[in-house]
Amino acid sequence: MTGPLIRARHMQAIQPFRVMELLARAKKMEADGRSVIHMEVGEPDFETPRPVIDAGIQALREGRTHYTPAVGDMSLRNTISQYYLDRFDTHVDADRILITPGASGALQLALSVLVNPGDEVVLADPGYPCNRNLLYLLGAIPVAVNVCPDTGFQITVELLKQVWTDSIRVVLLASPSNPTGTLISKAGMASIIEFARGKGAIVIIDEIYQGLVYDVEGFTALELSGDIFVINSFSKYFGMTGWRVGWVIMPRQYVDDMDKLAQNLYLAASTPAQVAALAAFKPGTLEILEERRGIFQHRRDYLVPALQGLGFGIPQIPRGAFYIYADCSGLTDNSFQFCQDVLEQTGVAITPGLDFGDNRPERYVRFAYTTGQSQLEEAVDRLRTFIQS
Amino acid sequence: MTGPLIRARHMQAIQPFRVMELLARAKKMEADGRSVIHMEVGEPDFETPRPVIDAGIQALREGRTHYTPAVGDMSLRNTISQYYLDRFDTHVDADRILITPGASGALQLALSVLVNPGDEVVLADPGYPCNRNLLYLLGAIPVAVNVCPDTGFQITVELLKQVWTDSIRVVLLASPSNPTGTLISKAGMASIIEFARGKGAIVIIDEIYQGLVYDVEGFTALELSGDIFVINSFSKYFGMTGWRVGWVIMPRQYVDDMDKLAQNLYLAASTPAQVAALAAFKPGTLEILEERRGIFQHRRDYLVPALQGLGFGIPQIPRGAFYIYADCSGLTDNSFQFCQDVLEQTGVAITPGLDFGDNRPERYVRFAYTTGQSQLEEAVDRLRTFIQS
Numbered sequence: 001m002t003g004p005l006i007r008a009r010h011m012q013a014i015q016p017f018r019v020m021e022l023l024a025r026a027k028k029m030e031a032d033g034r035s036v037i038h039m040e041v042g043e044p045d046f047e048t049p050r051p052v053i054d055a056g057i058q059a060l061r062e063g064r065t066h067y068t069p070a071v072g073d074m075s076l077r078n079t080i081s082q083y084y085l086d087r088f089d090t091h092v093d094a095d096r097i098l099i100t101p102g103a104s105g106a107l108q109l110a111l112s113v114l115v116n117p118g119d120e121v122v123l124a125d126p127g128y129p130c131n132r133n134l135l136y137l138l139g140a141i142p143v144a145v146n147v148c149p150d151t152g153f154q155i156t157v158e159l160l161k162q163v164w165t166d167s168i169r170v171v172l173l174a175s176p177s178n179p180t181g182t183l184i185s186k187a188g189m190a191s192i193i194e195f196a197r198g199k200g201a202i203v204i205i206d207e208i209y210q211g212l213v214y215d216v217e218g219f220t221a222l223e224l225s226g227d228i229f230v231i232n233s234f235s236k237y238f239g240m241t242g243w244r245v246g247w248v249i250m251p252r253q254y255v256d257d258m259d260k261l262a263q264n265l266y267l268a269a270s271t272p273a274q275v276a277a278l279a280a281f282k283p284g285t286l287e288i289l290e291e292r293r294g295i296f297q298h299r300r301d302y303l304v305p306a307l308q309g310l311g312f313g314i315p316q317i318p319r320g321a322f323y324i325y326a327d328c329s330g331l332t333d334n335s336f337q338f339c340q341d342v343l344e345q346t347g348v349a350i351t352p353g354l355d356f357g358d359n360r361p362e363r364y365v366r367f368a369y370t371t372g373q374s375q376l377e378e379a380v381d382r383l384r385t386f387i388q389s
Numbered sequence: 390m391t392g393p394l395i396r397a398r399h400m401q402a403i404q405p406f407r408v409m410e411l412l413a414r415a416k417k418m419e420a421d422g423r424s425v426i427h428m429e430v431g432e433p434d435f436e437t438p439r440p441v442i443d444a445g446i447q448a449l450r451e452g453r454t455h456y457t458p459a460v461g462d463m464s465l466r467n468t469i470s471q472y473y474l475d476r477f478d479t480h481v482d483a484d485r486i487l488i489t490p491g492a493s494g495a496l497q498l499a500l501s502v503l504v505n506p507g508d509e510v511v512l513a514d515p516g517y518p519c520n521r522n523l524l525y526l527l528g529a530i531p532v533a534v535n536v537c538p539d540t541g542f543q544i545t546v547e548l549l550k551q552v553w554t555d556s557i558r559v560v561l562l563a564s565p566s567n568p569t570g571t572l573i574s575k576a577g578m579a580s581i582i583e584f585a586r587g588k589g590a591i592v593i594i595d596e597i598y599q600g601l602v603y604d605v606e607g608f609t610a611l612e613l614s615g616d617i618f619v620i621n622s623f624s625k626y627f628g629m630t631g632w633r634v635g636w637v638i639m640p641r642q643y644v645d646d647m648d649k650l651a652q653n654l655y656l657a658a659s660t661p662a663q664v665a666a667l668a669a670f671k672p673g674t675l676e677i678l679e680e681r682r683g684i685f686q687h688r689r690d691y692l693v694p695a696l697q698g699l700g701f702g703i704p705q706i707p708r709g710a711f712y713i714y715a716d717c718s719g720l721t722d723n724s725f726q727f728c729q730d731v732l733e734q735t736g737v738a739i740t741p742g743l744d745f746g747d748n749r750p751e752r753y754v755r756f757a758y759t760t761g762q763s764q765l766e767e768a769v770d771r772l773r774t775f776i777q778s
Contacts (some may be wrong), residue, residue: 006558006591007646008505008527016649048454056661060445065437065631101490101633104655116397117506117528133653138397139506139528169395202395242454242660244490244633257396260405264522266493270659271631272445 013136019351026349037379040349049288056276064275070262072099073274101269103208103233106248110229115140120167126356146359149315153180157195174206176320179356179366204229209321211237214297238280243273299369306380324367346382402525408740415738426768429738438677445665453664459651461488462663490658492597492622495637499618504529509556515745535748538704542569546584563595565709568755593618598710600626603686627669632662688758695769713756735771
């Protein structure tokens, strides 16, 4: 097949997710009747909570199918504002909250309003691969900070100082992080925000796994500053992946620009999904969600020592999201090949480090505990057989 | 209020929609108890057809709330493929169809895969303002073709020749057009596609008002070529605005790039909305939609002569969408002021030419016939009183 004659140069820089090859192979195996355990999926295995489903059905019955304003349904913005007050004791004016088609839409808006071609943006490596790709699309330059287990795979002020240049305009953080499941402490977050402000840069914090935090008390960076962008989503904690609703909190002076950009980029998020999301904050829903958080925690508590027992390195216990970023260097020197072999021989699908950056990716694999306990145990059994053979 | 310290330069180029000021004023008037007739809204006044609503409810009942692949639900892609065969006798392989969050998402994908900063893209002026703004975001340069009533406000090969440069990589067409409601003929379309191909450029055709065509037989540009991008949507003809589902057809060699880009830009369109959209093609739904098309046509048939009778110039009868782009130069030399005065004094909201480009915008206003017949008659009465006073 001939390649396209007209093709934007940034398409070269944007890498496909390697896990897609594995997924295609996994599907083929399943079609051939083999059992595959999916630990590569960044999506909760739970259904959307019943009260949210019911609210969605009610929205459709009432004909809530017309456009909302680009900034989103006002009731939903108010409800999110109230949620920050109730849960984090933090005032966030509803007019600083913009509803987006998923966190992807939120991140694109925030980056698009801030960065010019040639601007530099700091982000952690390993990190969520789309972050980097959105920068390529804007002609901006990712400055990867190689983060290691010693800082919990998170950016610190010390690390920022090592890479800092005058072209850096934005620092992009994620807590809990994908793929590592690790958190930034409140003190760490505060010092990064202060450092960036001193340099005339601005911080964007991805909080889309907020709520899925274990062992420690969760917080929002909004407790620390109103001069940052915070990205969030109904996908992960609230269990609404396929609905595609997220939100972004912005500093007040960006409200008009962000509204204008949203009008042009996507008009508005899905209306029935926005109305359904109102039910995500009801006490009955939050009860379901907290129960699920307990289940995720239980899975993590099982999986971390089990994987360590198999020879994976997990130097710091991940305290958020539903991921374990495991060091497989004691088992292989090529994590991508390892993922292929594991899938082929055991039917366990995991994600290679390659999908999360260039920081020793051959050394790591990501396990997602988005499948039930018995499946996790079965996966560990199969891995044991594979490793010991 | 101080402006943001960090702000992308393209934000300067992206103009807010002027109609938003009018809308804000209209809402204030309504809150004060005044009657406003909305002829500024680019959204059908009809509810989403019942079978589609029911399919959405069913999707939620069945828990269809997880991510689809980035390219969209396979059944929906197959169904759209079948629709092209049934309605236009045209084979479009399902794997060339990508489901998007509205036509906005489709347009962004297509432009992002094609254009580099500095590349030039031809588009009609007047035209849909987001087109131009998406180009600014990509650092590309819009080359506006000033289109006039003599070519039905549409681009022709003759006009292309007048503006052509070696930096032009894309020709962006819209038929039916927003704001003019005019069509490109099949022969005209064929010659533009051929001309662009000869120049090594590619054509993107916005067909989001497809189906809403009067007097003549509709067609799709896909009948003419597989080497073009076609953008479509469930919003307008299918009455699913707030659900946010659209699609794009691409030449085969762009499939992988578009998939990769969709994964990064938005992950996937809303799942319940995609499942609901399957019902948009059912015979019962299409019957409802054709009935609505008849109502739109009836409104147009009333409104065009009525506006002409008031002194608006409508040299060519618009044959598509639900817009009339009327020349108000016989009534005012400042269409924006005219829109403000009309709203203030009569409560009729219309959109000024300014929102659609720089081609003599002071001379034009856009009427949307997305409101019922009695409202249209009332609007004409009020305008008559205003104009004759």
